[in-house]
Amino acid sequence: MNKQEFIEKLDSFGLPRSEYVILSGGSLLLRGLRDQTADLDLCASKALAQKLDLTSFPQDESGCYNPFEDVQMKDDMEGRPFDIVDGYQCETLESILEYKRRWQRPKDLRDIAAIEAYLAEKKGAERPMKVLVLNGSPKKKSDTFRLTEAFLKGLGKAVQHEVHIVNVIDKNIAPCRGCFGCWQKKDGHCVIPDDQNAILDLYRSSDIIIWSFPLYCYGMPSHLKAVLDRSIPLIKMDMVEGSDGAVRHEALVDFSKIHTLVICGCGFPDWDGNFDALRIMCRNCFNDPDMVFVPEAPMLNVPAAAVVADPLLLRFEKAGEEYSESLSLSAGTIASLETPMIPKEAYISIVNGQSK
Ligand SMILES: Cc1cc2nc3c(=O)[nH]c(=O)nc-3n(C[C@H](O)[C@H](O)[C@H](O)COP(=O)(O)O)c2cc1C
Numbered sequence: 589m590n591k592q593e594f595i596e597k598l599d600s601f602g603l604p605r606s607e608y609v610i611l612s613g614g615s616l617l618l619r620g621l622r623d624q625t626a627d628l629d630l631c632a633s634k635a636l637a638q639k640l641d642l643t644s645f646p647q648d649e650s651g652c653y654n655p656f657e658d659v660q661m662k663d664d665m666e667g668r669p670f671d672i673v674d675g676y677q678c679e680t681l682e683s684i685l686e687y688k689r690r691w692q693r694p695k696d697l698r699d700i701a702a703i704e705a706y707l708a709e710k711k712g713a714e715r716p717m718k719v720l721v722l723n724g725s726p727k728k729k730s731d732t733f734r735l736t737e738a739f740l741k742g743l744g745k746a747v748q749h750e751v752h753i754v755n756v757i758d759k760n761i762a763p764c765r766g767c768f769g770c771w772q773k774k775d776g777h778c779v780i781p782d783d784q785n786a787i788l789d790l791y792r793s794s795d796i797i798i799w800s801f802p803l804y805c806y807g808m809p810s811h812l813k814a815v816l817d818r819s820i821p822l823i824k825m826d827m828v829e830g831s832d833g834a835v836r837h838e839a840l841v842d843f844s845k846i847h848t849l850v851i852c853g854c855g856f857p858d859w860d861g862n863f864d865a866l867r868i869m870c871r872n873c874f875n876d877p878d879m880v881f882v883p884e885a886p887m888l889n890v891p892a893a894a895v896v897a898d899p900l901l902l903r904f905e906k907a908g909e910e911y912s913e914s915l916s917l918s919a920g921t922i923a924s925l926e927t928p929m930i931p932k933e934a935y936i937s938i939v940n941g942q943s944k
Contacts, residue, residue: 607636608665615681735882776788797847799849803853806862859883
């Protein structure tokens, strides 16, 4: 089955995505490293295995259960490394490589070559990269930018990159007029003669773009949203349907060469729904972005909170080092950056105490 058929089949089981990891062939299929896979190898959490009564199903010689047609399932998800790909938990490439190197069957050799080529292409540490930072905080002392600065410190540890920081609030960037003049001209520029065209030139020539901004009303601050809206000169009017069934505009530039990272700080403590709208917007507007959403961000500029803020800043620095090497962040790293600095109840009581 191809990627589309695989996803349709998987979704038809109605399993909660956080309760299983897609192993092996399916993980490669979702990443575009394979065109086809014969079956669905999954590994369920203990809770899901119990809910499905997994051990009551037939078991094959490799110890997997077959709860659905073409599905081979194990029940040992806990502790398995995974990345999020298209919203699904997928076994990491490093883990797949490890056992495929042991097995060395003809299909393993093909997969090993594809994974190694992919990882080599993704590896960035050896070369200096062009980094564009779009700082969307309107404040001189931005909570979010403290995190971004720490990240940049780590990013530049092994290799000195060319970093261009744009403080968007200081730029003259009008809202989009919706005239689609850019789609007539097709030169990658907007018809409005202000600071946006210089940003578009930087944008298309960057290897890494970091969107650093505070959460405003569950989204981006409006001055930064204007930059995003007015990036449509970099796409065309023509539409294409992707393998995931979503319809998108064709690109005018090669976005696959641009690695996007979103760093967003917010004022609320850990709360599931706070970042939902932003997460969907970023996923749709950027090419496979890494996203880090940090609760309790105002603590980053409170000197008395340094005891909990400094370790987080250190984790951001480490994350920068990781990103410089792999041009992505692991799910584990993102989780460690998004962990609230202090418990929700303590944070609320500090905020309320201060505001009285
Ligand atoms: C207009 C406005 C809207 C905000 N909306 C949200 C929100 O929806 N959710 C949230 O958790 N925090 C919200 N905040 C709080 C900011 O995200 C928070 O103070 C953040 O730490 C500011 O980061 P900065 O210093 O980098 O600008 C809002 C703040 C402002 C000024």
